Amino acid sequence: MKFPEEALPKIIEAVPNFSEGRRKEVIETIVSDVRQVEGGARVLDLSSDADHNRSVLTLAGEAEPMRRSILALFHAALSKIDLRQHQGEHPRLGAVDVVPFVPVSGVTMPECVELARSVGAELAKEFSLPVYLYEEAATAEHRRNLAEIRKGEFEGLGEKMRDPRWVPDFGPQEPHPSGGATVVGAREFLIAFNVNLGTSRVEIAEKIARAIRHSSGGLRYCKAMGVALSERGIAQVSINMTHFRKTPLHRVVEMVRSEAARYGVSVVGSEIVGLVPGDALLAAADFYLQLEDFDPSQVLENRLAKIGE
Amino acid sequence: MKFPEEALPKIIEAVPNFSEGRRKEVIETIVSDVRQVEGGARVLDLSSDADHNRSVLTLAGEAEPMRRSILALFHAALSKIDLRQHQGEHPRLGAVDVVPFVPVSGVTMPECVELARSVGAELAKEFSLPVYLYEEAATAEHRRNLAEIRKGEFEGLGEKMRDPRWVPDFGPQEPHPSGGATVVGAREFLIAFNVNLGTSRVEIAEKIARAIRHSSGGLRYCKAMGVALSERGIAQVSINMTHFRKTPLHRVVEMVRSEAARYGVSVVGSEIVGLVPGDALLAAADFYLQLEDFDPSQVLENRLAKIGE
Numbered sequence: 001m002k003f004p005e006e007a008l009p010k011i012i013e014a015v016p017n018f019s020e021g022r023r024k025e026v027i028e029t030i031v032s033d034v035r036q037v038e039g040g041a042r043v044l045d046l047s048s049d050a051d052h053n054r055s056v057l058t059l060a061g062e063a064e065p066m067r068r069s070i071l072a073l074f075h076a077a078l079s080k081i082d083l084r085q086h087q088g089e090h091p092r093l094g095a096v097d098v099v100p101f102v103p104v105s106g107v108t109m110p111e112c113v114e115l116a117r118s119v120g121a122e123l124a125k126e127f128s129l130p131v132y133l134y135e136e137a138a139t140a141e142h143r144r145n146l147a148e149i150r151k152g153e154f155e156g157l158g159e160k161m162r163d164p165r166w167v168p169d170f171g172p173q174e175p176h177p178s179g180g181a182t183v184v185g186a187r188e189f190l191i192a193f194n195v196n197l198g199t200s201r202v203e204i205a206e207k208i209a210r211a212i213r214h215s216s217g218g219l220r221y222c223k224a225m226g227v228a229l230s231e232r233g234i235a236q237v238s239i240n241m242t243h244f245r246k247t248p249l250h251r252v253v254e255m256v257r258s259e260a261a262r263y264g265v266s267v268v269g270s271e272i273v274g275l276v277p278g279d280a281l282l283a284a285a286d287f288y289l290q291l292e293d294f295d296p297s298q299v300l301e302n303r304l305a306k307i308g309e
Numbered sequence: 310m311k312f313p314e315e316a317l318p319k320i321i322e323a324v325p326n327f328s329e330g331r332r333k334e335v336i337e338t339i340v341s342d343v344r345q346v347e348g349g350a351r352v353l354d355l356s357s358d359a360d361h362n363r364s365v366l367t368l369a370g371e372a373e374p375m376r377r378s379i380l381a382l383f384h385a386a387l388s389k390i391d392l393r394q395h396q397g398e399h400p401r402l403g404a405v406d407v408v409p410f411v412p413v414s415g416v417t418m419p420e421c422v423e424l425a426r427s428v429g430a431e432l433a434k435e436f437s438l439p440v441y442l443y444e445e446a447a448t449a450e451h452r453r454n455l456a457e458i459r460k461g462e463f464e465g466l467g468e469k470m471r472d473p474r475w476v477p478d479f480g481p482q483e484p485h486p487s488g489g490a491t492v493v494g495a496r497e498f499l500i501a502f503n504v505n506l507g508t509s510r511v512e513i514a515e516k517i518a519r520a521i522r523h524s525s526g527g528l529r530y531c532k533a534m535g536v537a538l539s540e541r542g543i544a545q546v547s548i549n550m551t552h553f554r555k556t557p558l559h560r561v562v563e564m565v566r567s568e569a570a571r572y573g574v575s576v577v578g579s580e581i582v583g584l585v586p587g588d589a590l591l592a593a594a595d596f597y598l599q600l601e602d603f604d605p606s607q608v609l610e611n612r613l614a615k616i617g618e
Contacts, residue, residue: 011613044612060613104609196601253598269601278587278610281594288597289562289590292505292578300413301587301610303353304320304369 010106012066012115013189014041014059016099018077019092021048021055026080031057033076040069044275053088054097058275060104063115070099070119071126074182078127082178083154093150093157094180100135101186104277112186113137120184124171127179130161131170134185139169146183154180188221191241191280192273193249195256199265202228205235208259212237212252219255221247234268244280250287319415321375321424322498323350323368325408327386328401330357330364335389340366342385349378353584362397363406367584369413372424379408379428380435383491387436391487392463402459402466403489409444410495413586421495422446429493433480436488439470440479443494448478455492463489497530500550500589501582502558504565508574511537514544517568521546521561528564530556543577553589559596 020026027048034057035043041061048055059069074096081095099119101112116137124131138144142165152160157175160166167173168181175181197205205226210216213224221243227236237256241247257267279296286294296302329335336357343366344352350370357364368378383405390404408428410421425446433440447453451474461469466484469475476482477490484490506514514535519525522533530552536545546565550556566576588605595603605611 011609013609042613044609060609249594249598267599269599271601272603272607274607275609275612276607278591278608281598281608282587282590284594284598285558285590289558289593290576290578292580294581298581298583298585299587299590300320300322300353300369300584301614303584304351305610 010062011060011104012041012063012107012112013044013102013104014057014066014070014099015102016057016059016070016073017092017097018055018057018073018081019053019083019086019088019095019097020077020081021053021088022050027055030055030073030076030080034059034069034073037065037069037072039065040072041065049090051088052090053086054090054092063107063111066101066115067119067122071122074123074127074129078129078176078179083180084178086154091147091150091153092180093154094129094176094182095178096182097150098134098146098183099185101184102189103186104189105279109136109186109188116184116186121170123182123184124168127176129171129176129179130168130173130181132181132183133169134183135187137185140165146185149183157181188243188245189277189280191244191249191276193239193241193252194271194273195237195239195253195267196229196232196269196271197235197237197260197265198268199235199263200228200233201265202226202235204260204263204265205237207263208237208256209239211259212239212255219247219252222252241280244277244283248283248287249280250284319371320369320413321350321372321416321421322353322411322413323366323375323379323408324411325366325368325379325382326401326406327364327366327382327390328362328392328395328397328404328406329386329390330362330397331359336364339364339382339385339389343368343378343382346374346378346381348374349381350374358399360397361399362395363399363401372416372420375410375424376428376431380431383432383436383438387438387485387488392489393487395463400456400459400462401489402463403438403485403491404487405491406459407443407455407492408494410493411498412495413498414588418445418495418497425493425495430479432491432493433477436485438480438485438488439477439482439490441490441492442478443492445495447494449474455494458492466490497552497554498586498589500553500558500585502548502550502561503580503582504546504548504562504576505538505541505578505580506544506546506569506574507577508544508572509537509542510574511535511544513569513572513574514546516572517546517565518548520568521548521564528556528561531561550589553586553592557592557596558589559593 041059045058077096103112120131209224209226212218223240350368354367386405412421429440518533518535521527532549536547
């Protein structure tokens with residue numbers, strides 16, 4: 001199965017997280033400002049959490065519309081959110097805390113890295129805001145991991161920034177008074193994928209999770225843990241797929257199946273939580289149907305997208 | 310797996326066949342006229358065959374753009390093609406021989422039947438052309454089958470039309486002098502799908518074809534035959550899937566696999582020839598990954614299409 005870039009529509013996804021999950025009118029104002037951007041990206045999803053006091057926006061579009069929408073988001077969020085008044089369970093560094101750009105189709109990772117860097121530079125200039133680059137856009141190995149950048153949170157930011165290892169990539173060398181700092185980067189699409197087992201024994205799900213996940217010797221782009229679904233009386237392997245092109249869905253399912261069989265347990269079903277790129281499911285169909293020389297431009301909808309309006 | 314109609318873009322496919330496959334400049338003029346229709350359907354594909362002296366155009370779009378493009382096609386083809394001068398291996402009744410409308414996504418079969426009937430009536434009126442309705446749009450059971458309608462071809466059409474069973478559905482009761490008659494209808498998407506076997510024995514492919522196809526007791530929406538791929542030294546079950554939602558790809562592959570195993574033969578691969586609706590492959594991924602409650606609007610590209618520009 002080949003994925004010719006030019007056959008697919010150009011789609012970048014951005015998943016900005018901002019530090020407000022309680023005041024509905026503030027969330028609505030911010031999102032409404034983003035929706036109203038002329039020639040902007042499309043708003044696919046919004047999810048707010050009051051305990052975390054945090055909202056996650058999903059945007060999709062090409063680079064230039066995305067740039068406009070992200071600028072509008074910062075404009076609205078920095079005027080409405082003051083981190084000096086903010087409390088919540090989720091760690092955070094900024095009013096807009098993190099902005100990952102994700103290549104979805106017809107776009108390469110280097111293009112998303114380039115977008116992260118140019119948008120990061122623009123945000124720093126426009127709002128006098130310190131900006132860190134992370135993941136694929138990071139400028140040093142120790143700054144790839146979001147959790148490391150965020151350590152100390154907003155409250156510890158002033159001190160952290162005096163450490164030469166944590167000088168921001170763009171912008172002033174001190175925090176924005178109310179907005180803190182922001183982390184911009186590029187990463188692969190994350191698929192939340194669960195496999196349900198025909199057993200109530202959660203320890204079997206935990207053993208399988210250890211077998212398949214990268215951290216304990218398993219697949220390179222797979223994070224997993226075992227959980228009990230007590231209402232259904234079954235156990236589940238709960239998985240984050242961090243690079244579905246290199247560690248595909250079918251390989252994870254078949255590995256779970258094989259490990260489960262060792263305990264006489266079968267796979268009773270699986271779940272995709274939230275959004276999934278079409279390519280991830282096409283790759284599964286390609287594998288199981290044993291397709292030869294399949295080209296995604298044979299998919300009618302891709303052909304339509306290629307030919308354009 | 311649910312397919313909520315409103316979650317998907319509205320796409321009708323039309324696959325008009327016209328009776329010119331040799332004179333390049335004529336084919337180009339006709340297709341160029343169709344491409345230039347303002348607010349028309351999109352031209353996805355053109356394939357011309359000199360032996361058949363026939364071209365097949367693939368169009369996609371909503372009902373009104375489709376209507377405009379089909380009218381433009383008839384306008385161009387009826388002025389450039391004279392069936393009194395036409396020879397070719399493929400049976401034909403008209404300058405534009407047949408126009409099937411196919412529901413691809415967000416559109417029902419009754420909507421395509423309605424489109425076939427209204428476009429058929431308009432063609433008859435606009436061009437004084439006899440029009441027959443076929444397949445799902447047929448007005449009588451004996452007129453469902455295209456081969457039956459076409460029997461006698463252009464040359465026998467004048468006589469055939471005097472038979473009360475073959476009075477056209479719309480238009481004059483005599484052939485158009487140069488354009489004959491046309492057959493308009495609605496049918497399901499046809500997927501050309503081949504399964505390759507790890508054997509050179511074509512008789513095994515033929516036995517499997519007999520097992521899986523409708524005509525000899527197999528799956529309702531499956532046509533199949535065994536063929537030898539002499540260059541590769543293997544045998545192939547060559548399949549037409551005439552209703553992929555009711556007889557899905559995975560069921561056909563698994564039945565071929567099971568029948569082949571009976572001879573100790575394995576499936577070495579499969580091929581999709583030409584276009585395939587994304588839904589057909591999503592359904593295969595859904596089956597093999599054992600997805601629970603999967604909704605196609607979880608596919609990022611579908612979500613984008615739903616939200617629109």
